[in-house]
Amino acid sequence: MEEVNENRTIVVDVAKEMRTSYLNYAMSVIVSRALPDVRDGLKPVHRRILFDMYEMGLRANSSYKKCARIVGDVLGKYHPHGDASVYDALVRLAQDFSLRYPVVNPQGNFGSIDGDPAAAMRYTEAKMSRIGEEMLQDIQKDTVDFGPNYDDSMTEPLVLPASFPFLLANGSSGIAVGMATNMAPHNLQEICDAICAVIDNPDITIDELMEHIKGPDFPSGGIICGVQGIKDAFTTGRGKIVMRSVYEIEESDRGHDQIVFTEIPYQVNKADLVKKIDDLRKDGAIPMISVVRDESDRNGIRVVVELKMGSEPMVVLNQLFSRTALQSNFNVNNLALVKGRPQLLTLKEMLLYYIEHRTEVVVRRTKYDLRKAQERAHILRGLKIGLDNIDEVIKIIKESDDNTIAANRLVQRFGLDDVQAQAIIDMKLGRLSHLETSKILDELGELEQKIAYYQELLGDDQKILDVVKSEVRSLPSSLVPKDRRLTNIVREELGQATDEDFIKEESVVVLISNKGFAKRIPVEEYDAHGRAGKGTRTTKLQDGDFVDHMFVASTHEYVMFVSNAGKAYYIKGFQIPEATKTAKGTSIKNILQLETTEKITSIITFKEFSEDKYLMMATRQGVVKKVALSNFVNAKVRGIRALFLDEGDELLSCDLIEEGEEVMLITKNGRGLRFRQDDVRAMGRASRGVRGIRLIGNDQVAGLLKVDNSRRILMITENGQGKQVTFDSFNVHGRGTQGQKIFRLGTKATFIVGVLSVNDENDVVCVTMMGQTLRVHCDAISVQGRNAAGVRVVSMKWKNDSIVAIASTEKDEEEEVEIPEAPNPEDEVLMDDSADEESEEDVIDDSDNE
Template sequence: MSRDLVGHIQDTMLADALSERYIAYAMSTIMSRSLPDVRDGLKPVHRRLLYAMQQLRLDPTSGFKKCARVVGDVIGKFHPHGDVAVYDALVRLAQDFAVRYPLVEGQGNFGSIDGDGAAAMRYTESRLTDVAKALLDGLEDDAVDFRPTYDNEDHEPVVLPGAFPNLLANGATGIAVGMATSIPPHNAAEICRAARHLIDAPDATTAELLAHMPGPDFPTGGVIVEDPDAILQAYETGRGSFRTRATWAVEQGRFGTWTIIVTEIPYQVQKSRLIEQIAELMEQKKLPLLGDVRDESTTDIRMVLEPRSKGCEPEVLMETLFRFTALENKFSLNMNVLDGDRVPNVMGLRGVLRAWLDHRHEVLVRRSNHRLKAVERRLELLDGFLAVYLNIDEVIRIIRESDEPKPALMTAFSLTELQADAVLNMRLRSLRRLEEIEIRKERDALEAERSSLQGLLASDRKRWTRIGKELEATAKKFGDGALGARRTQIALPPKPVDLTAALEVDREPITVLLSREGWIRAVRGHGLDIEAQKFKEGDGFHMAVECQSTDRVCLFTDGGRAFTLRASDLPRGRGFGQPVRVLAEIPQDEATIAMFAVDPEQRRLLATAKGKGMIVRAADLVAEKRTGKQVLNLREGDKGIICAEAMGTHVLILGDNRRAVIFPLDQMPEMTRGMGVTLQKYASGGLRDLRVFDREAGLVWVAGAKPRSAADLAALDGKRGDAGKTAPIWMTRKQA
């Protein structure tokens, strides 16, 4: 450090300093930890693990070494992070229930599907698998670039040659700063066939590729129940999800009894936690059809589900379990990866396969050039050997008599410096006449190989033909046997099953009450006297909805979220009910603006304070999860204020500026989620009120009043998005 800088203080804006450091941290997380490389499908820690194990000569045919030795080499030479994180990464690469094609073969306790952890690294041993060997094949042939390690004492590969399609075959998950990745495992043979088709037809569509590779292939099996169009859209855009169900079968018993045997569970679901979840729901009496659950698993999964009564249908019982437990699970697809230029990018299936094939093409060119140079060097040596065979006595004389034999040999036999060095370094007994035949055979073979390599490098078609053959060999090698066989079935989505009767909910009229403080309860009957209902001290009535006990009730908040509750799950009795935030994870800063019984055929008009709105089908507002569903996307400072039934022909919008506009309802777009469209323009203020009405029947502005006719409203007619006209006095007086 310069003496002039000692004690120097430089003023910097805190915001600039924080921004600079946070961006550096974010980029480090994205590039070096969370996102895999599209070419070899590995994150840096996994790549360094495999490279370190290759350096330790832990090939599939060699012996095992302690995992502590491997982890020590990785963190000491390549990956300056904690040993626990590195060992966890090593363990996962060896778990056949976590990765579809394990890259590490483990010896010892490497955990289980029940969620048990692995033994300490000093007790376990490991070595590479054939899959990892395929990923590493070519490193010694200048197939990829190397870079200095963190301490500049060694070098490590930037990316592996990747003869195995690891990104899609084993998938990847990771959370970075502002982005994440989630890629499910697939079948390697199917990937190779799809890639081969892309070589033969570079303009192939995603649908054509999916004919060879129909979907994920999870290591734990299961059944994917997803619409084919949804699968196509997911692979086209790189974003989507796959609904996976457990594999089950009915096992008949004596006297007409039966049990259900679950043999495969969804990917990344812990079996022990799944059984605990089922047991908890049974205690809460939310699985009335299930009598008992047992775990009879050994090395294979065997969960036994006993029905409460042999009279119920197995399909109905399983539907209740799929709805409430992790026997049905969703795996997200977000193919966010580092592309060939190490830039984060969300790719579709075609883009991922194209990037991998381009990498394999580059590897082939580099390996061919490397081999060609080696062949030419060897041919040069062999030409030198052949040149001196007929003059061995002269060679010996020159070496014996000359002070500088090297230039003398080069002059006497027209040798290059490399050839002269090789002759001088050879033992005399190697220069026997008998070996000339062997050298000429080797020279002829190398001449043929050189010609083949030159032809390969000169022809793009030959290179892609070679890559196609490599893909066929990979598909054959890793597509046969228990490892390569497809494990996950792909089926059409099941038809909806009405579980009302199965869940033994008696249908009766109820009224759901919600207080100002957010307490919710259900009271039997309709037409209640609200004033006679009791609330906690300081609390009071907020809203109510009449429905049936078998209905679902939707709560819509000013944050644009929809939450769904089952009416049968709501507290009953004479108490004050239960806080609604116990039943649904409604944020503390959001208030409920609407509550209604879900009718799948009904439509709702959503509107914000700043005059944005859209129409949503009630079925699209349903969210079974506690976190709800974000339906209305809001700008900063905006909030939802109206969720009205969209039944009628026209919409009336009244703004804070006392201007109103009426336009046809069909000018409103129907969406599943979004920001909506402009309902009315405002110079200042926002939306004050909104009504949906039938033009012929007229508008009832005040309850009990006479409807306003079409003639009364004609002056306010306009188009959606107009600023509107001054509202009549009878309208603004009601709002005052």
């Protein structure tokens, strides 16, 4: 409480004074500066600018006036603030990249989308556009309330009639104290259709309104990704709208791919955007970009991002969308003043408030027109009485000393009022002609019809709404007849970007050494050589280490690792570190959570986890197991149990199979068994499996293949001997039997290292214990009988070196292939069927082996 002491000092509570002053300031900012009125969509400064231009006569068909004159007039009459704030507001009202439908027609430099400022106000000129005129249509007909200006010397409108729906069409943005608004622009035709729909059906839902208003329509175009953010904004007043640039992928004159952006998100500074992209190029964050150019001109935006040779455009696009404003969010916050109070508005509420405002304007305009028509009709009725008694009227006027006396005598004689009597006295003699008399009577008849119409209109609320609807429906054709939607909407929601989106999809060769070092190398780095060529070194190994696994996969495929302990893991191909041909790679334990004694024994690749695909597993001791692939979706880098093993056994090989397929088990000692996969029932992960092939002596399984008659079986031994055998050389046998002979081993070769399923479109890549690799066309390797000993496929550089792994890849035609040596005729001798096919066909009971 204030107190006054003897020293005439006022004592106040500081906390109370600060609170009161702050609240007054906050309310002033909210109401008089930062938030738009829901009725006309304007802030006070915009409203004052348009009204001042209206008073200055700056119509769409008039001449331009200097902006300095407009700004000075606004400052002096209505807006006593800084001239810069008024000029900035005027400039924004004229920018076609800021407003979907500008209300000011500019002349001169009014800034650019690159963030260039407008020229000084003494150089630029402006006038209202047709849309600006619509904002003030009928303001002279007492359609809105006026209030005093800042010094009470004149009045200004508290709101504009706004026959144009400015708030919905152009949106608004502003920061007040403790609150902010950010409203999106929309397409005028869609807005008008929605307004008419609300008038026809006041109970219309948001979903039904969205059939008319598809979503925001930004002046800079672009693409809106997903409709959920739009629906949230329309339903609650708040929503996140994801905007993306429009692009095309072209080929440059140099033959490189280039991404051309022709539309960018709303309110994004193009110059800053281009600089950001170029900085990412210079810093190496997006190394695939060669050069960035801004080729924009008055015909539109054109930002060119040229890529280096071999770059993947979609990968670069994902990186640009993630790291630059080429993808931006527009956070809708529909906050506006409703009866002087800030309120968060839904789409339907904004439409209803606009309809309510226009209804009030039409009613007040009709009342004004009715009053003026009645006043004019009243005068015309007096003139008609005077004309009917013109001789007597002239006599009264002539005999009167002055007009006042004449008026009084006319009132007394004909029962007129003062207004009518004065109108008769002011009437010119020329109006006494028959033609002029007829015009007066015709005008009176028209006015009486208008009066009847106005009275009928004011007596029926539905007819008022019909007038509002009629005026709204005519707006698009009269203001923007060739208007079209600028922003496209893609219904698919934009998910969270993953690492995969930033990786080029390509084929790679993956190498994993016996000591667990892994790396991936682009498949193009392998060169094909003729049969018995010397090859090239692809990895630098530590002492005693050698390449144990090699396979070809896509960077976007799943790569599943199955260990000798019967556990399965998976990652994506791109998660295997890339390295050079001579690098040793990265330890697999840095990628997968392997146990100390675990070793990767089999690797498969696939696009997705499918319900109708199965993982067929085979152990060294001949046990097989079939598990649905979908059972491993939770494996990831932690691993999951795939198979329970007998003591001393380990998992050797896996393959993906489907219903109706057949598989082959091939042993190191040259036996092959073909059987139907249906013979092995699908099991859960927590099971042992069943016997696949009966092994003799110390024999072990060398590989598992799917039967495909369009392909062949390729086998290579430890000393480089190899051959191909067709699948149809083998008969289907029961699971658990010994199978048939598939390779004749002897002094040259003692066991089979690996088996592949290939055709003439494949190359085989062989890896030795010392790290030597060789790529050979498969069609250069002989197709032989089941009892043949094969031909020399690999010649090794180092003595005592041996083959440890083989893999297949696509054929490389660039290198010529040597003509194969004719195989020894003795190698083609086949055993007779009785000798080849074992008589023992023992089938183990499944229940005993699970």
